Amino acid sequence: MSNSKSQRQTLPSNPVERNVSMAIRPLGALLILLLVAYGWAVYSAPIDRVQGVIQKILYVHPPMAYGAYLGFVVTGIAGGLYLWRREEAWDRLAVAGAEVGVLFCTLMIVTGPIWAKGTWGRYWSWDPRLTVTLLLWFVYLAYMLLRSFSTGGERTARFAAVYGILGIVLIPLNYYIIEIFSGRSMHPENLERGSLGDGMGFPFLIGNLTLFVVFIYLLLLRWQVEALRADEVQRIQQGIGAEAG
Amino acid sequence: MGVTWAILWKDLLGEWRSRDRMIAMLLFCFLMAVVFWFALPDRHPEEWKELLPGLLWTAYVFASLLGLNRSFALELENDALAGLALTPGNRGFVFLGKAAASFVLISVVEALTAAAFGLLFGVNLIEVSLGLAGAVALATVGIASIGTLLAAMAVRSRFQELLLPILMLPALFPVLAAAVDASRATISGLPLPFEAIQLLIVVDGIYLVVGFLTFDFVLDE
Numbered sequence: 001m002s003n004s005k006s007q008r009q010t011l012p013s014n015p016v017e018r019n020v021s022m023a024i025r026p027l028g029a030l031l032i033l034l035l036v037a038y039g040w041a042v043y044s045a046p047i048d049r050v051q052g053v054i055q056k057i058l059y060v061h062p063p064m065a066y067g068a069y070l071g072f073v074v075t076g077i078a079g080g081l082y083l084w085r086r087e088e089a090w091d092r093l094a095v096a097g098a099e100v101g102v103l104f105c106t107l108m109i110v111t112g113p114i115w116a117k118g119t120w121g122r123y124w125s126w127d128p129r130l131t132v133t134l135l136l137w138f139v140y141l142a143y144m145l146l147r148s149f150s151t152g153g154e155r156t157a158r159f160a161a162v163y164g165i166l167g168i169v170l171i172p173l174n175y176y177i178i179e180i181f182s183g184r185s186m187h188p189e190n191l192e193r194g195s196l197g198d199g200m201g202f203p204f205l206i207g208n209l210t211l212f213v214v215f216i217y218l219l220l221l222r223w224q225v226e227a228l229r230a231d232e233v234q235r236i237q238q239g240i241g242a243e244a245g
Numbered sequence: 246m247g248v249t250w251a252i253l254w255k256d257l258l259g260e261w262r263s264r265d266r267m268i269a270m271l272l273f274c275f276l277m278a279v280v281f282w283f284a285l286p287d288r289h290p291e292e293w294k295e296l297l298p299g300l301l302w303t304a305y306v307f308a309s310l311l312g313l314n315r316s317f318a319l320e321l322e323n324d325a326l327a328g329l330a331l332t333p334g335n336r337g338f339v340f341l342g343k344a345a346a347s348f349v350l351i352s353v354v355e356a357l358t359a360a361a362f363g364l365l366f367g368v369n370l371i372e373v374s375l376g377l378a379g380a381v382a383l384a385t386v387g388i389a390s391i392g393t394l395l396a397a398m399a400v401r402s403r404f405q406e407l408l409l410p411i412l413m414l415p416a417l418f419p420v421l422a423a424a425v426d427a428s429r430a431t432i433s434g435l436p437l438p439f440e441a442i443q444l445l446i447v448v449d450g451i452y453l454v455v456g457f458l459t460f461d462f463v464l465d466e
Binding site: 169177 | 391394395398401402403404408411412414415416418419422423440441444447448451455459462463465
């Protein structure tokens with residue numbers, strides 16, 4: 001490797017990953033501005049007459065759901081790209097997608113019941129959409145366990161890619177089940193469009209935008225860490241090889 | 246296609262000669278009946294009829310997990326899995342053969358378990374046996390196909406017995422939702438619900454295609 005020492009520590013050697021890493025800092029700056037605007041928008045949003053202050057979870061919960069699904073789609077697509085092109089960078093993106101997706105999904109599963117307790121009167125109802133989300137969460141926790149239980153780098157990547165693809169196959173399939181059993185669902189259908197009161201549209205919009213940028217930022221950061229780790233492992237292996245030789 | 250038949254024949258013949266997998270799965274199901282009896286004490290025969298679809302599917306799912314784990318654990322002995330990977334032609338046909346063998350084995354266990362549960366819990370399943378068999382068979386195609394794909398991965402990881410249920414149960418949710426729905430309708434004397442059957446057929450198709458296409462990546466090069 002011809003990189004100088006300082007370069008090696010901050011930027012990955014893979015060209016795609018190096019370009020991606022360079023976007024992290026500007027994105028972080030943008031994120032600080034957005035977070036301030038988001039905090040202010042949520043604070044100054046009107047308090048719902050029926051539900052009270054708990055309704056403000058709306059500015060957090062649905063964007064978390066979009067992030068969760070986005071993360072899982074990234075994992076599936078990156079896994080497919082890995083199987084097709086056999087470039088390890090795609091496998092590292094898949095790891096990042098799954099981990100950030102699980103984080104968003106966890107926060108969605110935590111914030112949902114807090115709202116439900118205040119509005120429906122109980123934390124958990126076996127509503128089809130809740131059940132499906134819970135199962136999706138399990139799918140990606142299983143994905144992470146599969147990665148840590150598998151032996152060997154290349155095989156781990158292959159197995160994980162297959163399971164990641166299965167994961168995105170399960171998303172539409174689970175929604176098909178919701179369609180079938182939808183008579184039993186109590187999840188708000190068009191919360192985003194239909195039932196937003198005056199002054200709630202802007203905070204909702206900026207909440208979506210901010211958490212989307214948070215998602216991208218964390219995804220890229222996680223990807224960079226994985227890429228740097230791979231570089232480090234390669235460097236150590238080369239060092240051992242040189243010593244042995 | 247010849248590969249599929251050869252592997253199906255090999256697996257079934259091996260099972261016929263030892264019969265260890267089937268006996269273990271059956272014994273497990275009968276033990277589950279006893280567990281249910283203790284877990285749900287003092288029920289009327291009518292209540293058992295209500296509960297039976299859920300109890301049957303609980304036993305089926307866990308018995309299938311046992312069988313599927315063994316299906317590939319056997320191939321690890323003497324490195325037979327490497328031999329499977331060397332099979333000429335598309336490895337998707339290897340997948341179909343393994344899945345078909347698991348389907349046959351699990352189906353036999355399911356039929357005998359249903360007979361035993363009907364007898365033990367005093368529910369007459371003879372009149373509804375045709376509809377129930379249809380629903381169970383459709384669901385078992387899904388279980389055997391996705392189970393074969395995932396077992397091939399789980400068996401070569403650490404904690405293999407632990408990993409398969411964790412990988413497989415979330416993927417079984419669509420199958421279970423429809424299978425329990427259809428079984429409940431049949432056992433209470435109603436016609437098979439169209440939507441559940443439709444869902445089972447769609448899931449079976451998807452799992453078979455996913456397994457066929459991705460099995461290549463699950464066996465080592």
